[in-house]
Amino acid sequence: MPASAEALQVRHDLLEWYDRNHRDFPWRRRHDPYAVLVSEVMLQQTQASRVVDRFVRFMDRFPTADALAAAPTAAVLAEWSGLGYNRRALALPRAAAIVARDGWPPDVAGLERLPGVGPYTARAVASLAFGVPIGVVDTNVRRWLLRRFGGADAPAALQERADALAAPGTGPAIAAWTHASMEFGAAICRSRNPRCDACPVADGCPSRGAAVAVPVPRQPALQGSDRAVRGAMLRQLAVAAGHALSETAARERIGADLDGERWERILAGLERDGLLHRRGGTVALGAATIGR
Numbered sequence: 492m493p494a495s496a497e498a499l500q501v502r503h504d505l506l507e508w509y510d511r512n513h514r515d516f517p518w519r520r521r522h523d524p525y526a527v528l529v530s531e532v533m534l535q536q537t538q539a540s541r542v543v544d545r546f547v548r549f550m551d552r553f554p555t556a557d558a559l560a561a562a563p564t565a566a567v568l569a570e571w572s573g574l575g576y577n578r579r580a581l582a583l584p585r586a587a588a589i590v591a592r593d594g595w596p597p598d599v600a601g602l603e604r605l606p607g608v609g610p611y612t613a614r615a616v617a618s619l620a621f622g623v624p625i626g627v628v629d630t631n632v633r634r635w636l637l638r639r640f641g642g643a644d645a646p647a648a649l650q651e652r653a654d655a656l657a658a659p660g661t662g663p664a665i666a667a668w669t670h671a672s673m674e675f676g677a678a679i680c681r682s683r684n685p686r687c688d689a690c691p692v693a694d695g696c697p698s699r700g701a702a703v704a705v706p707v708p709r710q711p712a713l714q715g716s717d718r719a720v721r722g723a724m725l726r727q728l729a730v731a732a733g734h735a736l737s738e739t740a741a742r743e744r745i746g747a748d749l750d751g752e753r754w755e756r757i758l759a760g761l762e763r764d765g766l767l768h769r770r771g772g773t774v775a776l777g778a779a780t781i782g783r
Contacts, residue, residue, distance in 0.1 A: 494655045501639065501692045502656050506664065508691035509671035514539070514678070517547055519670060524595050524620035525556045528586065531615045532579050532607060539677070545574055560588035564777035565734040568766065572729035575722060581765055582607025599625065618669040624660040626653025627669055631676025634705040638680060638698035644705075682707075720745060720757050725766060725776070734776035741774050 494502065513519070516539060518530035529549060533542045552570050553559040559567065562584065571580035585606040596602045602613035617623040628636070628649050636652055637644055653672070660668050679686045685702045693699050723745045728734050736744075738758075746754045758774070761767045768779035 494659065497695065498640070498652075498656055499659065502659065502668065504691045505671045505675055506667060509667060509674055512678075513670065513674055516543060518542075522620055522666065524616055525559075525587070525590070526550060527616050527620040528605075528608070528612070529583065531612045531619075532583050533574060535579060535612070536576060537574055541574070545571075556587040556590045559584050560591045564765070565775070568725065568776050569729040569734055572726050577722075577725055577766055578764060579607055595621075599623065615669065618657065619666045622662070622665050624657050624665050624668075626650060626655075626657040627672065628653050629673055629676075630707055631680075632672050633676075634682060635672075635676045635680035637705055638685075638702050639692060639696050641697060717753070717757050717760070720749070721761055721766075724757070724761065724774075728767060728774065728776040735773050738769065738772055738774050 518526060521527065521530070530542070530546055533546055533549070549570055553562055553567070564581070564584070567584055568577060568580050571577060574580075583606075586608060589605060596605065599613050599617045602608055602616050603610060605613075608616070611627055611629055614623075614625050614627045618625055618627060626632075628646070632653060633644075633649055636642075636649055640652060642648055642652065656672070657665070657668055675691075679690050680702070682704065685698075687693055687696075687699050687702065690696065690699070724741065727741065727744055728736060742754065746757070749757075758767070758769065762769060765778035767774055767776055769775075770779065
């Protein structure tokens with residue numbers, strides 16, 4: 492799908508708006524693929540404001556793919572604690588190990604084969620780190636593409652539209668467009684209360700002043716759920732001496748109100764996912780290793 496004259500004008504106007512108004516996140520100052528990958532994995536289903544300090548800390552602790560690949564799992568999980576979706580913290584070192592051994596994949600398909608890297612993240616790394624002029628479609632981009640251009644709410648159609656908008660980019664404009672397309676959806680064409688009065692592409696927009704909600708899948712309620720208990724357990728282990736607690740202490744702090752069957756199910760699930768292991772009445776962060 493070649494970009495229409497209207498789409499090219501939208502692209503031009505959004506790039507000008509981004510140049511004047513973008514937020515200065517620390518990952519936007521980095522273009523090396525490792526930093527881009529870390530930031531994009533952290534930003535999956537996590538607000539940018541929550542990631543700012545954690546990204547800087549993580550990069551200070553594990554500054555290269557080699558450093559992350561060599562780090563103990565417990566140390567990585569402890570540094571990740573509080574960001575949620577902790578299996579991301581297990582996949583990221585595995586991806587780093589492949590990169591440290593083989594180098595960075597040369598194309599989007601290769602990036603997508605890295606552990607924990609899906610189509611969106613692969614395209615983000617390709618465009619931001621390697622200068623590949625392709626579109627990225629996250630929740631924010633999907634929303635504004637549908638509102639501004641209409642069309643089918645289908646992944647293939649949206650990706651085709653995003654690719655057409657990204658294709659004219661060269662040099663620094665490639666990364667700028669990727670950031671601009673996501674920033675616009677997050678800051679202006681928001682899910683609730685879109686800021687049509689401040690929109691740089693409002694002229695000709697069919698949704699101006701009447702933007703409808705674009706539905707997204709919702710996570711089940713967190714409070715009281717197994718997911719909440721899992722998160723509490725990992726946070727406690729992250730700050731405990733040696734990243735370990737006796738199972739009795741863990742139960743008193745986290746699971747005192749849980750029946751034995753549910754407590755066992757949660758611990759078994761965490762153990763199966765490689766997020767903790769049990770040994771001699773102790774619960775420790777990370778999977779068990781050979782020799783323990």
